Amino acid sequence: MRVDPANVQGFVMRPYSYPFSRHLLCRIVNSAGARAWLAATIPSVTNAGQSLEGRPDPLFNISMSWSGLDALDVTAGGEPIAAARSQFDPDFITPSIPTALGDWDKRFDNRDLHMILHIHCRSQPALETATQNIRAAVAGIMTELSVNAAA
DSSP: OOOGGGSSSSSHHHOEEEEEEEEEEEEEEOHHHHHHHHHHHGGOOHHHHHHHHOSSSSEEEEEEHHHHHTTOOOOOOSHHHHHHHHSSSSSHHOTTHHHHHHOOGGTSOOOGGEEEEEEEEHHHHHHHHHHHHHHHHHHEEEEEEEEOOOO
């Protein structure tokens, strides 16, 4: 079976050589808003079929946890969800298992980690601008978790 690289996020198939990156750990607080944001954002996600020769800036990817799919209200019943559930490692479905995503030094509950927004840039100013734009776009839709907060 041949996989279309345009249907795979870029960082899954090759490492990025950009010197600056930020990974925003997010919790969804508005399901409908998050679904709309994702639908609008999909075209901006860097895919593996995309050429990086022109060094586009930023490169952007999204990671989603099973808890995140739950928070989007897309896991409520139905055949496709049952099939998807059977393909997920149980460690990632059962949030009570602390080893699934690490305990992040007990700074937050793994069930709160719904999505990671990955930003890769060629310069620090570009990273700051991209981060500011993404944070503004998800305001009221997601809250950012912090691993630097006091336990």
